[in-house]
Amino acid sequence: MKSSTFINLKEKGMRFVFLFCAIFSILALATITVFLFISGTPFIAKTGFFEFVFVMKWAPLADEIAYGIFPMIVTTLYVTALSVIIGVGIGLLTAIALYKFCPKKLVNPIRQMINLLAGIPSVIFGLFGMTVIVPFVRDYISPNGVGYGIFSASLVLGIMILPTIVSVSLDSLNSVPSSYYEGALALGATKEQATFKILVPSAKSGILAGVVLAIGRAIGETMAVIMVIGGSPEMPNSLFQSVRTLTANIAMGAMELRGDALSALIATGVVLFVFTLLLNISFSLLKREKNDKIKKKESKK
Secondary structure, eight states: HHHHHHHHHHHHHHHHHHEEEEEEHHHHHHHHHHHHHHHHHHHHHOOOOOHHOOOOOOTTTTSSSEEEEEEEEHHHHHHHHHHHHHHHHHHHHHHHHHIIIHHHHHHHHHHHHHHHHGGOOOHHHHHIIIIIIIHHHIIIIIISSOSSSSSHHHHHHHHHHHHHHHHHHHHHTTSOOOHHHHHHHTOOHHHHHHIIIIHHHHTTTHHHHHHHHHHHHHHHHHHHHHHBBBOOOOOOOSSSSOBBHHHHHHHHHHTTTHHHHHHHHHHHHHHHHHHHHHHHHHHHHHHHHHHHHHHHHHHHH
């Protein structure tokens, strides 16, 4: 009786802990959302949505004040897209190599070393990019002699999202039944064909989830980007040009701007929040649509 009572109390205690964590997470998200929209939406309504989002000039301290964030939006899209292409390309191939083409004894040590990248502070990545990547890009890659810009920021972010891509992709590949691989080999497929044409497509749902997480990390990164992208609020015309992302714009002005300028930064956060939300919803709908198609095919069979 005593042991069963203790177990029941323990289960109730853990339920309370889990419920508290879930409620706290929801409240935290709700609080941040309410703060952003209450503080930022009035400024967007006052300035005008199209003037705020699509004007190409950001000059909150100039004689002719302008709060256009369109250059930062375009820069954010460029940096995110290029960093995800770099990170997903390298990370997915790394996960595949660890899954089937790497000696078993080396898989865990290599995976742990890659996971260590996730524990390095972003400012260290920024310092590495500023002292190593930027000079290298300036001296050997950039056609105009400028090392700061979208390309350098994308390289740094590509390295930063590697642990997410590798870890999620490797777990997804490990969850694929081994019979898929063995069946492909039995039908005459090579090891490479079985891996890339059978295993990787079977794990695409988990790999896509890793891509979504990587995109979220790339969009939200601030400190490392500030240190290697330059910081000029200009429209990007080149990968090798000093520009500014939405997050960098918020961080660079948050400590010195006041009044309407500070409200403009909070409104920038609203745009970034909505953009990230729409991106996640789009991936969720895409994933659901693919699952529905798979279920329809299976039901027809």
